[in-house]
Amino acid sequence: MSSTPLDLSHLPPTFLLPTRLAQPKANEISSQLRSCKCPLTSNPADASLFVGDINMPKRCEFELRGRGLSVCSKMAPDAKKVRVVKLKWFTESHKNSKLLPIDEYIVFAGYVQPSKRPSPMSSEQSEEQEGALEKDVAERQLKKEVLRRARLDRVRDREEKEHDTRDDIRKLQDMKLLYAAGRRRRGIDGLVAMSEPGSENGTRKSTPEYEERQGEVVSRVRPRLLKEMPDWVQQHNKYSCCRPTPLISPNAEFISLLDTIKLSRTLTSDGVGIRAYSTKIATLQAYPYPLVSPSEVSLLPGCDGKSSALFQEYMTSPDHSLAVVRELEKSPSFSALKLFSSIWGVGPAGAREFFYDRGWKTLEDVVDHGWGQLTRAQQIGVKYFDEFQSPISRNEAREIAAVVGKAAGKLRAGMDYTIVGGYRRGKMEIHDVDIILSHTTHTMTTGGVVKELVLELEASGHITHTLHLGRELNNTTTINTHSYGFDSLEKALVVFLAPTSGLHRRVDIILVPPVSVGSALLGWTGGTTFERDLRLWCDKEHGWKFTSEGVFERITGRRVAGIDGTWRVGEKMVEAERRVMEGVGLRWLEPCERCTG
Structure with a gap:
């Protein structure tokens, strides 16, 4: 570095943005700027030039606003022009003892309103400025009030949830599931207790199932042999649509850790990782026995050596956790x-x-x-972030669906509905309500029914916002052929004001012609991995394309002969669904057996 400093005394008042700079580095650069006679200021409101390690204009605006400056791209009365220059301009100039052209390093140029400190102005100007500031403050307070109101509403939702749960528990016929759910909750509570200061020894005690010996876990329960495992394991069948997958798993705690890893892959759009962890999770969710050894994990379809290693770490960890999950959570x-x-x-x-x-x-x-x-x-x-995140009870889902169904019945006599998605799989709480509407007569599902329904529910105050309104069905849509990448069922994605809780809820309304009822129920009920594997099964095993409209030949685009998913007079919708599932060569699985995640 040259011992002869540059002369930057010609620059306007300059502020050094500390973004991405450690404190020692920021101090060093600040000293270098002062040695070059740069007119540094500690008050950003006084500066006309900002120097920072920033490359994006939007980030520049964010940094300036974060320092109390009202930034705009167009010139306004009394506005001051400001520029943000890359730090590289100064470091390269300083290194070479030669002032580089500053214009080539400008990231952002705009205008800011004058600082709030007193300055000579007329009383009229003073009143206008104060009015603008008051308006800006009021707008910020209004936006924050929106979030505050939604958070307060969650308290009311929790108070009402106890009444909803009692009714739904009676509907779970398998009492073993309730026992397993309680056991999982106690396990989570125990894990939290062990991680708190003052817990005994700070380590996990030996359990009836496992003991630790020289870093390896030796199960006190003999690992199952392959011949003792379910048929789908022995056949190494990876299709989750070919096996029952219950809502509650004896391995729920380990699966929840894998769910976190899968989420990290989702957030980075790692398609390969998403698919791999989805397959592992679906397999473990379907496995009916508590896992007792890494070797047992390695025998399961879709679970490789990495899965076994993760389970080994999970078993030997004092708090039954995984290092990668701990890092993600921090x-x-x-x-x-x-x-x-x-x-x-x-x-x-x-x-x-x-x-x-x-x-x-x-x-x-x-x-x-x-x-x-x-x-x-x-x-x-x-x-409505907090309201959308607040769980919807089964009672509330039924209440919303009843309002939608009643309004649809007024528009088209005989229209019926079914709640699908997580509700139909038996979840006690969901985060949106998916409702399928249909009629046994095709013409009763055409002519813009969904649009009419949305207008009706908007007029009654139930629908507050329409996020998406799909195209209308006509008299030929989806009857014989398929030519769309997804399904072309008529849909409305809306924000619905729940009658009892008063919370805004996400609701999807799907209108289905009778010919597509069986496939629509099948396509809108299963977990994500179940639906993925159902489509793979139809494609790989038969050369067919499955959508919520029906099952189609890939070459001709016509419906596959012999697969009848039509809902007829005198039967329940589920009967059409059963015919489709069996028609594609799969044994019937109840909705509560499609909980793959």
Whole structure:
């Protein structure tokens, strides 16, 4: 580095942005700037030039706003022009003892409103400025109030949940499932207790199932041989649609750890990782016995050596955990991406943009710094974030579906409905309500029924926002052929104001012609991996394409002959679903046996 400093005294008042700079590095650069006679200021409101390790204009705006500056791209009365220059401009100039052209390193150029400190102005100007500031503060408070109101509503939801649960417990016929669910809760409570300060010895005591010897776990229960395992394991059948998968698993604690790893793959859009962990989780969820050894895991379809190693670590860990999961749970980036991806309308790609490109870390950041950059659907997702995240009880789901069904029946006499998704699989709590509407007469499902229904429910105050309204069915849609990448069923994705709880809920209304009822029920009920494997089964085993409209020949696009999913007068919808499932060569599985995750 040259001993002759540059002369930067010609620069306007300059502020060094500390973004991405450790404190020692920031101090070093600050000293170098002063040695070059740069007019540094500690107050960003006084600066016209900002130097920072920033490469994106949006990030520049975020940093300036974070320091109390009102940034705009167009010139306004009394606005001051500011520029943000890359730190590289100074470091390279300083290194070479030669001032580089600054214009080539400008990242952002815009205008800011004058600082709030007193300055000579007329009383009229003073009143206008104060009014603008008051308006800005009021808007910020309004946005924060939206989030606060939704959080308060969660308290009311918790108080009502106890009444809903009692009714649904009676509907679970298998009391073993209830025992297993309670055992899992006690296990989680115990795990939390062991991790708290003051727990005895700070280590897991020996259990009746396992003991530790020289770093290896020797099971006190003999591992099952392959011939003692279920048929689908012996046949090494990876298709989750070919085996029953219950809602409750004896290996739920280990599966929940794998779910966290799978989520990390989802947040990074790692397609291979998502598929691999989805297969492992679905297999473990279906396995009816408590796992007792890594060798037993290695025999399960879709579970490789890595799965066995993870189970080995899980068993030998004092707190029954995995190092990778502990690291993820401590990671600020994982927490932020998980938060943003759960906003309706954002998803993993949008979450990465929010966090990495725009520098947002909380919902408050989104509201304060990016509200105008969100799509309408994303704004609704943020506005009702806490309400959408609040679980929906089975009673509340039935209540919402009854309102929708009643309104549909008024528009088309004889219209019937079924709640699908997680509700139909037996979940005690869900996060959205999926409702299939249909009629045994095809013409009663055409002519814009869903649009009429949405207008009716909007007029009654039940639907507050329509997020998506699909195309109308006509008299030939989906009867004979299929030519779309997904299904072409008429849908409405809406925000619904629940009558009793008063919370805003996500509801999907799907209108299905009678010819497609069997396949629609099958396509909208199973867990994600079940639905994935159902489509793979039809494709790989038969050369067919399965969608919620029906089963079609891939070459001709016509319906497969002999697979009859039509809902007829005098029968229940489920009978059409059973014919489709058996028609594609699968044995019938109850909805509660399709819980693959």
